Amino acid sequence: MPTIAWIGLGLMGNPMSKHLIKAGYTVRGFDIDPGACERAAGDGVEMASGIADAVADADVVYSMLPSGSDVHEVMTGSNGVFANARPGTMVIDCSTIGIDYARKLHEAASSTGVVFVEAPVSGGTEGARDGTLTFMIGCEKRHAGKAKEMLQPLGDYIAYVGGAGTGQAAKVVNNLIMGVCVTVNCEATALGQRLGLDMKEFFEIATRSSADNWSFRLWNPAPNVVPDAPSSHDYKAGFKTWLLAKDLQLAVEAAREVGVVLETAKTAHKLMTSHADSGGADMDATSLVLHLSGKK
Structure with missing residues (x-):
């Protein structure tokens, strides 16, 4: 079986790498x-001493990192992936990095003989833990089949979107919807709490009616409504506030480039950024409800 290198073993990368080990791969x-x-x-x-050591003998390299600048540095630095992976190695980046960074990395990979695949994910830490992530693949079509095969142990829906930048485009639009939902869920929760609603009972109402949405069901902002939600564990991330603010910024920037105005996204980004700047950056994004309620 192919030897795997994995760069970035945090909240998402760690459980994802475990699925590959369970599937029989050696992961360095x-x-x-x-x-x-x-x-x-x-x-x-198997832990390596650095990036070069991790990727030197790998057939496939995965990365899961916080931002586009992080991925670009890891991939293109002198001690990075592209300079030290063997020609023909497939590099699958699962991070959310934005369209511009994706296009730059496809170009840089091509010049070194490495195959770059953008494969951002949706499904959160729960999906990473359960192996039920959705992947959005952007690469040359001739590489899509192998990329899908290598991602199979990690997700239950793997979509080939198109060429360079398209996987990130799909992720940007997806997280625009998710980010606005998380923000309005927090606003609604702050309002419901202030109005004296029983938030457990309201959860049952909302999830059976027109207010239902994925993030409200899994990441409910009110404590002790959904047992596994970050709000029920002191808003331990989860999906950090600064990361969601970053993703909303990517959507706003992408929209600006093509002449689309995203007023709700801009408002959501402003609120998430304000909360991050006031001490909530590393808390789960649903802790925005504390900021809106004047508790943070």
Whole structure:
């Protein structure tokens, strides 16, 4: 079986790499966080001394990192993936990096003989844990079949969207919807709490009516309504506030480039950014409800 390298073993990368180990692959990984390395090693990942060491003998390299700048540095640096992977190696990046970074990385990979596949995900930490993520693949069509095969242990829906930048385009639009939903869920929860509603009972009403949405059901902002939601665990992320603000910014920037105005996205981005700047950056994004209620 192919030897796997995994770069980025955090909240998403760690459980995703575990699924590959369960599928029978040898996974050699690296993360700049010693704690993440320790946890991954405990789950069976063979730890490398650095990126170059991790990818040198790999057939397929996966990455899951916070931002486009992080991915670009990891891929294109002198000690990075493209400079140290063997020609023909498939590099599958599962991060949310934006359309421009994706196009730059396709171009840089091509010049080094490496196959770059953008494969951003949707489904959150729950999907990473359960192997039920949705992947949005952008690459040359001739590589899509192998990319789908290599992602199969990690998700239950793997879509080939098109060429360079299209996977990120799909992710940007998807997270625009999700981000606005999370924001309005927090606003509605703050209002419901202030009006004295029983939020458990309101949850039952909303999820059976026109207010129902995925993030409200899984990431309900009110504590002790959904047992596994971050709100029921002191808003431990989850999906960090600064990351959702970043994703909303990517949507606003993409819209500006093609002449589309996203007023709701701009408002959601402003609220998430304000909450992040006031101390909520590393809390789960649903902790915005605390900011809206004057508690954070």
